[in-house]
Amino acid sequence: MLRPAAKHSPRTVARILELFSSLRELTSLDAILERILSEARRLSRAEAGTVFLREGGNLAFSFVQNDRLAGSRHVTEAVYQNACLPIDGDSIAGHVAHTGQAVIIDDVRSLPPDAPFRFNTAFDERSGYQTRSILTLPVINSRGAVVAVMQLINALGSGKSRRQVGPFSSGAADFVALLAHHAAAAIEAGLMTREMVLRMVRMAEMRDPSETGPHVQRVGAYAAEIYQALATARGEDAGVLKRTKDRIAVAAMLHDVGKVGVPDGILKKPGPLSAEERRIMCRHTWHGADLFRDSTSELDAMAADIAAHHHQRFDGTGYPDWSADPLPGSVSGLAGPSPLKGRAIPLAARIVALADVYDALTSRRVYKPAWTDAEARAYIAGASGTHFDPEVVSAFSSLGKMVHVVRDRYPDP
Structure with missing residues (x-):
């Protein structure tokens, strides 16, 4: 059965506003998409879901969750997949973006011949997953433009039938439609943050061609995945881990x-x-930290720590060395024992130290070819306890093929 989604119910307002109050704490676009999709799935009892972001005339596959395939390589790879759909009437998501109208499909295998779109079976065939019911909604901003599409898959029952797939209810559509209505502002804020960061990176790239957008996006993704593996191994609180x-x-x-x-x-x-x-070159750590010295946000405090200390070494032989080259007064608040050693180095800086080196080793430079993944991993393992924190090395080693997926997502030109 193919039918339009129901309009939202006023009783959902308090719950949705509570969600978007918490979204103000998030800065990265991926974290915002993850929270929105998780809440939409909870409200609708969806087994899986995807968020597509609009990029010109296309929809970019931007975030995915799937409880049945959780931990499988198909979902792991999909998180950083670099794929697009045209905004047209061919695909379900493309049709919703084109028309701005939400649609519920009770059974994609029974679409009527005259349906204005078709269901793409490629993911199901590749992963063994079986898609049945779909709820697809546009995310529309205050100017009336579609900025994203949210697609929820396979509504699950409750109680004894909680693993049984059925159609999405009109009540579920009520909740998710209101969430989608308010999601645009949070998504646009995340996009704005990402663009602001990339503008700063482009400024650096004008000076140093090795500081490219793909390089820094890979370092950011590697660092996030390393931190998650490390925090999970430590049993970190889920809320702290996400933030x-x-x-x-x-x-x-x-x-x-x-x-x-x-x-x-x-x-x-x-x-x-x-x-x-x-x-003088080593002073780039000072200049980077100085950019964030007057900020009170947790993001800028972490950015200052990383900029200042990602060239420190775990054995205390890194830089900057405050005693050998005293800091300018403007950034003297970052000074401490010189150089820093072991766990006195901020955790985020210890993680980025490894992520940055791994990406530099596996990237081609004018003065060297790209190392293979195996060569880079061997170097990092050999530098555990000297250059790198052994705990960070262990977390990195657990990522497996995720590093290849990240590199494929952010390739060099």
């Missing part, structure tokens, strides 16, 4: 933004740096 993962995904992207303060003659020098030039 910290959100912050590190964004803050890690700004690790080398301080290179804007390094003279071109040093930053772009083709040959080896002199001792004095290297001392």
